[in-house]
Amino acid sequence: MTRTVAVIGLNAFNRAKLEALRGAEAITFHGILDPDELVYDVAGFDLAAALAKAETEIRAIDGGVDAIVGYMDFPVSTMLPLLCARFGTRTPTLESLLMCEHKYWSRLVQREVIPDNVPAFTAFDPFDPEALGRIGAAGIGFPFFVKPIKSSGARLGFRIDTPEDFAAAAERLRAENEVVSAPFNRILDHAELPDAVRRVNGHHCLAESIIGGHQCTVEGYVHDGEVTVYGIVDSVRYPHVISFFRYDYPSTLPERVQQRMRELAATVMRRTDVDNAPFNIEFFWDEALDRIWLLEINPRISESHCDLFEKVDGVSNQQVAIDLALGMKPRMPWREGAYTLAAKVFHRVFVADATVTRVPTQAEIDAVRARVPGTLVAVQVRERMRLSELPEQDSYSYAVAWIWLGAHSRAELLAKYRAVLDGLPFAFDEIASNAPAHPGGGDPPHA
Structure with missing residues (x-):
């Protein structure tokens, strides 16, 4: 049927x-x-x-x-x-999803069940002239990180090292957060929320202590109350900024660390009451302290990881979402793909803004794919657009192309990436360069 x-x-x-x-x-x-x-x-x-x-x-x-x-x-x-x-x-219920997506509510839930893996945090109103003092009174000192209660892709996330940094970030949050906060508040109107959460709506932001280390994403699902993790993807950043360079699958973290992350994921997902749904949870492993930090929970598959699972395991993680929605336990294969490892690479421009004057033609993209088998390219910009028109970008760069690659070693993967870039010419004009510069001049870091 x-x-x-x-x-x-x-x-x-x-x-x-x-x-x-x-x-x-x-x-x-x-x-x-x-x-x-x-x-x-x-x-x-x-x-x-x-x-x-x-x-x-x-x-x-x-x-x-x-x-x-x-x-x-x-x-x-x-x-x-x-x-x-x-x-x-x-x-799943709307409330269970919001326990993951409302960053303040999510932190409250996480702190109940895995307190040792959650940073110090507090909510604040960016329109409050006393906000910085209230953050300090909550025990959060410099440096710390701020982000909206609801955001995605590191949008409007800022590291705060000085009061001047906070003033600049608060100004950006006041000016730009309405784009997401207003529709998110309309979603909140449909939900039954605890009083402590209802007082912190989409217009608010979160301040939390700095966490870091090796970042990865645990992908899993809940089926009839049972939590299953089916893959862990490494998130590799450009040096000294929050911008992602690539996602690598499978993870290279020690197995004992991966197992601990699976256990933490199961503990927190059971507390959210999310059921018969996929999830992905972002973690840091601080190798020096051998400590795991939970960054955030997303109650969905990661679209960015679809091709990675297909290349390595044989089908996309869409298998999980479709099977669950149809009432079945997911039929996710394991290591049945054509490649040993796979990556999604973000080709970025580290400027405040610019006008795009040239993008790769379809013929150039086709030639790259013929020369580097297994490659997918999704150009994110068009000629004559301003980079600032791109939605959902982080605060330090613009991803002008997404590139998916498969390989059998890290060296082969990076060699393929360089070969792809050689065939994908971009050009820009009217460049505003008051954004933090990428210390490598745009070249990918060594892995």
């Missing part, structure tokens, strides 16, 4: 991954809402209109739907339980 699955924000890249899943021949995938409709803009995101349009599109599907899924961060991740409730399809 053919099953019907509505996929919020479905694009060509993810359709290809879905159609390669185990059992996909018996599933019809329907894209709901164009991905461009789900990206925030300066006017804000109209949640009610998006929900109404998604409902209309789903009701127009002949025979109805057996599941509704998504792979994107907010607003899709928290729209799903509202839509699923209208159609009677499987979904």
